[in-house]
Amino acid sequence: MDEIKQDFRCRRCGACCRIKDGIVRVSDAEVSRIAAFLGMDDASFIANETELAPDRKSLALKSRADGSCAYLADDNLCRINPVKPDKCRTFPFEWTNPDSHEVCPGLSRQESLPRSKDEIRREMRARRKALSAAERAEASVVICTKLARSSGLGEVIDPFEIGSPIAVYLASPDEIDLRAYIERLLWFGLKVVAPRWNGETYELAVLKGLDARHLRRGPMGIMEPVDAEIVPAKEVYGWIVPGLAFTRDGRRLGYGGGWYDRLLADAPKDAVKLGVAHSFQVVDNLPAEPHDIALTAVLDDSLADNALDFRRT
Numbered sequence: 315m316d317e318i319k320q321d322f323r324c325r326r327c328g329a330c331c332r333i334k335d336g337i338v339r340v341s342d343a344e345v346s347r348i349a350a351f352l353g354m355d356d357a358s359f360i361a362n363e364t365e366l367a368p369d370r371k372s373l374a375l376k377s378r379a380d381g382s383c384a385y386l387a388d389d390n391l392c393r394i395n396p397v398k399p400d401k402c403r404t405f406p407f408e409w410t411n412p413d414s415h416e417v418c419p420g421l422s423r424q425e426s427l428p429r430s431k432d433e434i435r436r437e438m439r440a441r442r443k444a445l446s447a448a449e450r451a452e453a454s455v456v457i458c459t460k461l462a463r464s465s466g467l468g469e470v471i472d473p474f475e476i477g478s479p480i481a482v483y484l485a486s487p488d489e490i491d492l493r494a495y496i497e498r499l500l501w502f503g504l505k506v507v508a509p510r511w512n513g514e515t516y517e518l519a520v521l522k523g524l525d526a527r528h529l530r531r532g533p534m535g536i537m538e539p540v541d542a543e544i545v546p547a548k549e550v551y552g553w554i555v556p557g558l559a560f561t562r563d564g565r566r567l568g569y570g571g572g573w574y575d576r577l578l579a580d581a582p583k584d585a586v587k588l589g590v591a592h593s594f595q596v597v598d599n600l601p602a603e604p605h606d607i608a609l610t611a612v613l614d615d616s617l618a619d620n621a622l623d624f625r626r627t
């Protein structure tokens with residue numbers, strides 16, 4: 315056990331707070347502790363924040379419909395961390411469950427080695443798929459608001475200042491949807507481009523609208539612009555790019571085809587290249603390759619004001 319403890323490094327992945335059918339029992343003392351932390355009295359806390367455990371032997375914290383704990387925040391952190399129940403505090407050592415080694419990447423010695431790109435892709439695809447339509451829509455609203463907020467069209471990418479087309483992507487059902495931001499760009503009369511497959515590779519085609527007249531379904535099932543005009547990547551100074559995982563310092567893990575890296579490789583050196591992501595897609599580290607193109611910044615769907623951190627300098 316000591317050896318396992320020594321190897322353990324919590325990845326802050328929140329998987330232990332999403333264990334299917336996981337029950338977080340709370341004692342009377344824990345009820346009072348958490349209620350006080352939340353500024354509630356014990357009775358309201360019990361009525362609103364707990365439920366009877368399935369064996370009816372104790373109270374347990376409420377779970378969401380997907381089985382995750384109601385106190386798990388978008389950034390995978392516990393909203394009641396300073397007063398969380400002992401069961402959570404002692405996972406995965408004193409308290410454990412039969413699946414702990416499978417659930418907890420911090421516990422597995424193999425998983426504590428650097429993960430491959432494919433492993434990270436698999437995890438991120440699964441986590442994105444597990445989101446409800448409402449969660450995805452909420453994340454899209456946050457990202458589009460961050461992109462478009464305050465001064466004109468945004469402080470990270472200001473299309474008026476950049477004076478070039480803005481490259482966006484048209485989202486697949488699992489991706490953050492940029493339509494609200496794209497509509498805003500078009501409403502301001504700005505030139506917008508998006509990837510389109512030409513039979514051999516992706517190029518940037520002008521996007522004139524988001525209705526059926528302006529779009530067609532591409533070979534990968536992703537919508538593409540129909541307009542004939544193509545804009546070379548070397549003329550585009552503002553990019554908003556999708557991905558499966560990102561690091562804060564701008565590394566990006568794509569879908570494996572390398573299409574975006576190829577497009578970005580032709581972008582001007584001083585182009586603003588912005589990744590957008592759910593906060594769980596922003597990780598500490600990613601395997602790097604020599605051909606990877608670093609992004610200027612990553613905006614996530616947390617309420618953190620990370621747009622300002624990456625203002626163009």
Ligand code: SF4
Pocket residue numbers: 323324325326327328329330331405406417418419420421
């Ligand atoms: S599952 Fe393991 S690594 Fe992930 S947050 Fe829980 S203890 Fe940490």
Ligand code: SF4
Pocket residue numbers: 330331338375383384385386387391392393394395398399402
């Ligand atoms: S109380 Fe906190 S640590 Fe415990 S399951 Fe809920 S979110 Fe996770």
